Amino acid sequence: MTKSAAVKKAAAVKKAAVKKPAAKKPAAKKTTAKKTAAVKKAAAAPKKATVAPKKATAAVEGAPPAKSVARPPKNESRTALVRRARRIDRELAEVYPYAHPELDFENPFQLVVATVLSAQTTDLRVNQTTPALFAKYPTPEDLASANPEEVEEILRPTGFFRAKTKSVMGLSKALVEQFGGEVPGRLEDLVKLPGVGRKTAFVVLGNAFGRPGITVDTHFQRLVRRWQWTDETDPDKIEAAVGGLFPKSDWTMLSHHVIFHGRRICHARKPACGACPIAPLCPAYGEGETDPEKAKKLLKYEKGGFPGQRLKPPQSYLDAGGKPAPPLGAG
Numbered sequence: 001m002t003k004s005a006a007v008k009k010a011a012a013v014k015k016a017a018v019k020k021p022a023a024k025k026p027a028a029k030k031t032t033a034k035k036t037a038a039v040k041k042a043a044a045a046p047k048k049a050t051v052a053p054k055k056a057t058a059a060v061e062g063a064p065p066a067k068s069v070a071r072p073p074k075n076e077s078r079t080a081l082v083r084r085a086r087r088i089d090r091e092l093a094e095v096y097p098y099a100h101p102e103l104d105f106e107n108p109f110q111l112v113v114a115t116v117l118s119a120q121t122t123d124l125r126v127n128q129t130t131p132a133l134f135a136k137y138p139t140p141e142d143l144a145s146a147n148p149e150e151v152e153e154i155l156r157p158t159g160f161f162r163a164k165t166k167s168v169m170g171l172s173k174a175l176v177e178q179f180g181g182e183v184p185g186r187l188e189d190l191v192k193l194p195g196v197g198r199k200t201a202f203v204v205l206g207n208a209f210g211r212p213g214i215t216v217d218t219h220f221q222r223l224v225r226r227w228q229w230t231d232e233t234d235p236d237k238i239e240a241a242v243g244g245l246f247p248k249s250d251w252t253m254l255s256h257h258v259i260f261h262g263r264r265i266c267h268a269r270k271p272a273c274g275a276c277p278i279a280p281l282c283p284a285y286g287e288g289e290t291d292p293e294k295a296k297k298l299l300k301y302e303k304g305g306f307p308g309q310r311l312k313p314p315q316s317y318l319d320a321g322g323k324p325a326p327p328l329g330a331g
Contacts, residue, residue, distance in 0.1 A: 219262030
């Protein structure tokens with residue numbers, strides 16, 4: 001082979017070696033195209049809606065895990081509202097199967113007096129005060145003829161004791177003069193008694209006579225607005241609005257469920273959202289502490305291992321881990 005031929009052959013081999021890797025470029029382009037398509041597809045996919053945790057009840061011992069559902073829409077239909085409201089009540093009924101009125105009483109007279117005394121104070125303070133009151137004045141006749149100064153001294157721990165003395169003595173006198181010393185079982189009669197309004201009347205009707213009624217106290221008002229069951233602020237209008245969402249037969253226990261939840265978990269200032277069994281159903285989820293461990297520290301009464309408000313609570317409450325409240329002066 002001549003020198004010229006050898007040079008030409010070497011040049012041809014070098015040229016072939018340079019072109020060989022170039023043959024793989026189309027495959028690289030195909031991979032890049034697939035990656036780009038995948039990125040575009042992921043970007044186009046709809047984002048998942050943010051909902052409350054599936055098991056916000058982890059911090060509440062014995063509470064059933066709530067199912068994850070979407071937050072209620074801004075323009076929630078009447079039918080959807082009714083379904084959501086009733087589901088909330090069912091969930092609360094499972095968490096608080098022992099829900100009850102948190103005023104100690106043995107008869108309708110004791111309940112109506114205790115309810116009047118509960119204004120502007122706690123049920124606990126009333127329960128600590130009424131044993132001495134009813135021991136000295138067990139009947140409407142006894143209280144109606146009592147020495148006002150002696151009654152005031154007994155009721156002093158409840159606050160506003162002068163006005164409350166006037167109310168309970170006045171209603172006792174009315175019971176004696178108008179109803180033969182018996183507490184009437186009709187709304188229209190109860191609201192005629194001094195110091196007795198619709199809220200007090202429904203407490204008595206529902207818990208002493210077994211007649212359905214909605215108790216619109218401060219806890220009830222706060223929670224039903226948080227849950228967007230109504231935007232009314234007047235108690236009578238709230239009563240009508242919420243009553244329309246439930247069968248009448250559910251009204252009394254509904255009141256207990258809502259009030260129990262308001263006192264134990266859904267507090268006014270620091271709701272324990274992270275320990276709430278109905279978090280997935282609540283439009284206000286996130287207003288309070290959402291961390292389960294931090295929320296657990298906010299729990300009250302039996303959920304947090306603390307005494308309840310009644311000195312003599314129902315056995316079902318004790319069986320659920322609830323503790324009786326201490327008597328007055330016990331610390």
